[in-house]
Amino acid sequence: MHSSILGYLSRWILSALLVLSLLLPFGVRAADAQQIAATLCAACHGPDGNSTDPAYPKIAGLDRDYLAKQLRYFASGQRRNDIMAGIVATIGEADFLPLAAYFSSQQPLPGKVRNARLAEIGKQIYEDGNTETGVPACAGCHQSNGSGNARFPRLAGQHQAYTLQQLAEYKSGRRAADRLMVSVGQRLSADEMKALAEYIAGL
Amino acid sequence: MKINYPALVLLLAWAAAHADASLPGGSAVNQGWNALYPERIEAVRARGDAVRGEAAFVICQGCHRVGALGRADGSYPRLAGQHASVIIKQITDVQTGRRHNPKMLPFADQHALTSQDIADIAVFLNDLPVPANNGQGPGENLKHGRLLYEKDCAVCHGFSGQGSGDKFYPKVSGQHFKYLFRESQKIRDGNRRNANPEMADVIKNYTDDDIAAVADFISRLPVRP
Known part of the structure; x- marks a missing residue:
């Protein structure tokens, strides 16, 4: 009887852990994308993808799949850019799409005509x-x-x-x-x- | 729209078998103008879908304009309402160099357009409306133009300029005058290699004024809306 309670408890804990472990990657993924954006991307592209330095593109509001494709291109070398190649090498390919989704969902700010x-x-x-x-x-x-x-x-x-x-x-x-x-x-x-x-x- | 695909494939096969016999060698005109080339057959066999075609046409409309209306200055032809078979023939001919068109080539090669894309675009264009706002000629020599058209052109392109999808004869009504003029000159002079050699032969003695008169007459043929 004692052992059956223990057995019941351990089965319950195991199930709960299993469910948690299944849910975990999704929560971590979304948090990851924001964290990667803040730590790796924001310095050049701005925290919301509206870069202020004209040497770096605004990426806010670009299509998610387009952005993810460019990250893959930087990683594979199909698009040659030393800065981006170095940065995407520190990000896992699995993070490309969530990262792209993050910047895609940001509000793009207008540019300015000078002439x-x-x-x-x-x-x-x-x-x-x-x-x-x-x-x-x-x-x-x-x-x-x-x-x-x-x-x-x-x-x-x-x-x-x-x-x-x-x-x-x-x-x-x-x-x-x-x-x-x-x-x-x-x-x-x-x-x-x-x-x-x-x-x-x-x- | 309905295309008789088996008949088209048979026709292409026949044309391929007779391509070499139909013309003396060394002509500037492509001998297999409507022949059974593999990429053409692939596009003809693929079932086109107008909705997919509209999406695929996006890379064409930078030049041919929204609605495929082309430009009155003749730089780019109107494609709206053209027979699907003609569109397939012309795109695949540009793709393979049978029609020399370096301007269009990068937008027609297999990197840009698959055979399925071509089939879809062809059906989409075939069904588009053709408004009566195409570029017309000066209107000075229309009687002469009509005479030549009815004598030499109508037998293939039809008295109302409707052409024939089954025979790859383009619809010419609704087309811009300047485009008709330029391409007819090219065909006469042997500079459009994928042209029907019969047409090159029929207009070989046309002067530029004759061509202008016919093109002007064609540009004023009524179009279906």
């Missing part, structure tokens, strides 16, 4: 492309408001310097995971890139 005339030229290219050189309208994929989706990322409000840098990397082929954008980059002139970056900042 309205340049932005006007940028708008023309963004909406109409360049039929002479075969530049497609950016709006075709990224949408007129630049809000983007899983395949074509959000551009709206991005820092001019970052947009410009990425377009240059497409042109040079350094960023080549997306071949469509390599073609677009090759067809864009330096002036067109500047105008686009200016317009996109104001979207």
